[in-house]
Amino acid sequence: MNQIQLSSEIKLSQNTLPLWVQLLPIGPEISTADGREFTLSEPELVIQNSMRENVEMSVDYEHSIRDENQHIKPAAGWVKALELRDDGIWGKVEWTKPATQLIENKEYRYLSPLLSLSSDTAGNKVITKIVNVGLTNTPALEMAAFCSTKTEKLKVDPSTFAHEIASLMSLDTSNPNEILAALRQKNEASELASCSLDVEEVIGKYVFPRSCEPEFLSMRKVLGKQCFESIVSKLSLNGFGFVHLNSHQTKSLPKLQHTNNLGLSNGELEACKLVGVEPELYKKIKEQK
Template sequence: MQTALAALISAALASTHSTALTAADADGKWLQLTPAGKFSGRNGQGPWVTGDKLSMEQIVANTRQYAGSTDLAIDYDHQTVFGAIPGVGGKAPAAGWIKELQARDDGIFGRVEWTAAASAAIKAGEYRYLSPVFFHEKTTGRVLAIRMAGLTNTPNLDLVAVAASALFPLNNNPTGDSMDKILAALGLAKGTTEDSVVAAINTMQTSSKAIAIAAGLAESANQSEILTAVNSIVADRTKLATAAGLAADAKGDDIVTAVQSAIAGKVDPTKFVPIAMVTELQGDLKKLREDLTSDKATEAVNSAIEAGKIAPAQKEWALGYAKADLKAFDTFVGNAPVLTASQVREAKRPAGENADLSDSDLAVCTAMGLDPKKFAETLKLNKETV
């Protein structure tokens, strides 16, 4: 898959965007490898595009897929690239290793561990820049994956992109049998464009993450971990189907139905009650509580009237109060004074011209010792004035 990925991303390399190093960087830490968005090299090469954080996360994912279990190397003066060119030769010792990659808002960063020699060279000021090498699309400049990086004092060399074909002997636009095999493996038709192939790979990576999450794994789980988890789920599903008396390849819905039926047939009636019966009992209990509350409220109100704490005309109000909060009503009655005889006496509705007085009006007259006739005249006068 790594070979296929390298072919699909055109194997175009660039060296650009150097990061200036200080003595403090010699101990190793997170260093910026590329900026975000669109950028060009110091010598005018480019522009190259890393895009937004989501796009850079895809670049990091492509790089991890390309590198596999190996760390990305940091060499001296891009000797790893030039060492493969006839006539140049030379060794390509590592100056350090990129242990992790991380996409941030302002670019792609790598956690670097230097060798002792490189650390000493940086502290001594012998090397000053960290220059990345990356795969990119030749037509659009879109960065696809990080290849490596180099300690250098002359970043953004013109020959780096040319040397890439020597380091990776791949066609920039794979054709023939090799490309047909790649397209067939991806389920694509012959002649599919490079962008469509890259999109298909990205979709596969997204699907792989979704499968990992569905299997209860982290989205960063590798293929081996995902395969093990899925095989375990399939094995458990087969066991469940067999236990339910079905074929091993039975559908999920059929397995669920069979299990539910099996459980329903083994329910002990002495330990379980139908839901309908429980609901009915709950309704009866609620009504019983309401009746009991009403009885207690009526008893409390009648007792309060007999004790002269409330007037008979207040009975309906008192019943509503007692039913809503019997404890609060008892407190009210306990603190209320005993009414006088005229207040307790139930008012009689007068005949004739005062017959339109309400029960509440009569209760006020009784409680305050007012003449209902005069009270009625006062109410009538107030209405005419309004």
């Protein structure tokens, strides 16, 4: 087994270092600028071999980890994780401050993964492991740019942008205020439909009477899906769903106070009573929505 160095250019995004960087293309055949060829046949196994338990892979300068005469070998960063994507193996890097400054100043523009290789039965050089990563200025691997000297900015004409949105929403106007109002209305309608479906579900699940629907819909809007489902479950356990079906079952339930200075409906007050929620707290949550 031997080792080889490849390189890829560092791509800055608005002069800011990326959190994730591409270390190897997907393969299986990988060629370098000088004509060398390698095989990446099992990328998942390469990731597994590269990341040892509780030991992070280092990013150094010019592969100084291999220089036996250099006593001080500072890290430029640390690879926290490796991830297989559609276009290759990517690494999540935590950069040091000195390395960040050097790359942003474009004093270093390339990454070079140090790879372990083995030979298969056909004599192909197979990549088995990423040993570490080095900052370098001698590119070898042809891959998507990692530190581009050009910054492409998306330019959009606001009027064209508004017209496209209006067209997608089937609106007859391109006025931004009218489009925004339509978007809000659509969002409210979608939210109401979602709330209504949740209310319909719990009424059928817990055999609640239809008379509860307005109060339940209000509770769903105010409390959100998870909290609403938790409350109606508690209501069911307390017999609330059957109170309206059989008056004899109300004898063991506490009587609802008729004094209501909070502006809540009787259904909301009864729900608060059964689940142990103070009406004042419920009203406060409701007003914040």
